[in-house]
Amino acid sequence: MRILVVGSGGREHALCWAIAASPLCDELHCAPGNPGIAQVAACVDVAADDTAGIVAFARARKIDFVVVGPEAPLVAGLVDRLAEAGVPAFGPSMAAARLEGSKGFMKDFCARHGIPTAAYRRFSDARAARDYARAQGAPLVVKADGLAAGKGVVVAATLDEALAAIDEAMLAGKFGKAGAELVIEEFLEGEEASFFALCDGAHALPFGSAQDHKRVGDGDTGPNTGGMGAYSPTKLVDAGMEARIMAEIVRPTLVGMAKEGAPFKGVLFAGLMIGKDGPKLIEFNVRFGDPECQTLMLRLKSDLLPALIASQQGELARFDLRWHADTALCVVMAAQGYPDAPRKGTEIKGLAEAAAAPGAAIFHAGTKAADGKLLADGGRVLSVCARGATAKEAQARAYAAVAKVDWPGGFCRRDIGWRVV
Numbered sequence: 040m041r042i043l044v045v046g047s048g049g050r051e052h053a054l055c056w057a058i059a060a061s062p063l064c065d066e067l068h069c070a071p072g073n074p075g076i077a078q079v080a081a082c083v084d085v086a087a088d089d090t091a092g093i094v095a096f097a098r099a100r101k102i103d104f105v106v107v108g109p110e111a112p113l114v115a116g117l118v119d120r121l122a123e124a125g126v127p128a129f130g131p132s133m134a135a136a137r138l139e140g141s142k143g144f145m146k147d148f149c150a151r152h153g154i155p156t157a158a159y160r161r162f163s164d165a166r167a168a169r170d171y172a173r174a175q176g177a178p179l180v181v182k183a184d185g186l187a188a189g190k191g192v193v194v195a196a197t198l199d200e201a202l203a204a205i206d207e208a209m210l211a212g213k214f215g216k217a218g219a220e221l222v223i224e225e226f227l228e229g230e231e232a233s234f235f236a237l238c239d240g241a242h243a244l245p246f247g248s249a250q251d252h253k254r255v256g257d258g259d260t261g262p263n264t265g266g267m268g269a270y271s272p273t274k275l276v277d278a279g280m281e282a283r284i285m286a287e288i289v290r291p292t293l294v295g296m297a298k299e300g301a302p303f304k305g306v307l308f309a310g311l312m313i314g315k316d317g318p319k320l321i322e323f324n325v326r327f328g329d330p331e332c333q334t335l336m337l338r339l340k341s342d343l344l345p346a347l348i349a350s351q352q353g354e355l356a357r358f359d360l361r362w363h364a365d366t367a368l369c370v371v372m373a374a375q376g377y378p379d380a381p382r383k384g385t386e387i388k389g390l391a392e393a394a395a396a397p398g399a400a401i402f403h404a405g406t407k408a409a410d411g412k413l414l415a416d417g418g419r420v421l422s423v424c425a426r427g428a429t430a431k432e433a434q435a436r437a438y439a440a441v442a443k444v445d446w447p448g449g450f451c452r453r454d455i456g457w458r459v460v
């Protein structure tokens with residue numbers, strides 16, 4: 040088969056790495072890819088959000104199956120446009136991608152279908168939002184309705200912070216159109232976990248759990264990021280908790296989306312707060328997490344590609360997946376200055392040595408090749424991962440690989456996995 044992966048991050052490198060290993064894959068392309076992905080796929084100079092360009096490439100190269108990595112093209116309807124062109128693709132339709140594309144839609148959907156989530160109100164008027172925040176009091180969570188690259192959420196410990204967040208989004212336009220509407224919701228207590236399920240519109244197959252580290256600094260301090268590291272699985276999601284998440288959140292979502300005429304296919308990524316009363320949904324994403332995906336791909340023993348195809352074809356019911364019993368852990372190396380102002384263009388060396396460390400795998404996220412050198416070209420630049428028999432071993436191996444990376448322009452958290460190790 041001829042496969043096209045869409046995206047250019049560490050998640051897409053891990054997906055390409057897994058797909059390239061499939062006996063079903065004869066030809067692998069990635070749009071636009073990165074220098075790490077170029078080691079396992081042919082990179083195509085078409086941006087992930089260039090819908091017309093991707094459809095044209097898929098038709099011209101007779102691509103049999105497309106795997107879409109990031110959320111923006113899904114929310115913009117890439118899977119629908121590919122289907123119209125006769126190219127099957129892994130991922131939700133535009134209508135189903137609203138679960139991530141609009142927080143207001145997601146909250147109203149949960150209310151309609153009895154899915155446990157934080158109490159909330161939607162606002163399109165700043166004064167009404169401020170009045171509501173004053174009436175509720177802190178702590179409160181203020182969220183831009185639309186996609187804001189993981190930066191549209193403010194967990195406000197005080198009323199002043201909540202009011203400032205409302206003004207920044209609705210009056211100052213900090214998130215552009217994505218912040219014209221807000222969701223204000225109850226602060227949930229508990230521990231966070233990421234849960235993944237492959238879906239085919241009617242059936243869902245658990246695809247593992249992980250724990251992300253969203254803050255930039257050690258000890259979960261500093262601003263939120265796209266994710267500074269992850270490990271999988273997390274003990275928070277044992278067999279009993281998995282059964283509850285499937286029964287209380289994932290299956291009702293599949294049934295509800297099908298009833299509403301937007302059956303969900305692709306990977307459903309539930310961001311959960313596990314508290315005293317069980318799992319509550321913080322947010323849905325309609326694609327793999329980054330860096331969670333890197334850890335899932337290291338643990339997956341089965342061939343990934345047939346599972347993705349079964350999701351698109353509605354044939355997951357009889358599917359079974361096998362996993363390594365190990366823990367996988369990923370340390371994100373970011374450019375100095377991330378998340379506010381990452382410095383681009385610094386040189387990275389030592390990746391071959393790092394990749395040769397026991398149990399290690401290196402995925403590229405924001406890198407660029409120039410004049411025979413490898414340069415940092417983004418905020419999150421490398422995903423340095425390892426598998427180990429225990430979380431402790433996976434952590435030690437990942438940091439042993441990090442130590443081989445020669446990149447003075449980068450930094451990483453030193454405590455990924457601290458909750459389990």
Ligand code: AMP
Pocket residue numbers: 157180189190192194224225226227228231253263310321322
């Ligand atoms: P999101 O972008 O929706 O994942 O939110 C970013 C982060 O904000 C989450 O990972 C949580 O740590 C936090 N968060 C979001 N909603 C809530 C909530 N209702 N209660 C507590 N924390 C929240």
Ligand code: GLY
Pocket residue numbers: 189251265266324327328329330331
């Ligand atoms: N790591 C969180 C996300 O991909 O949204």
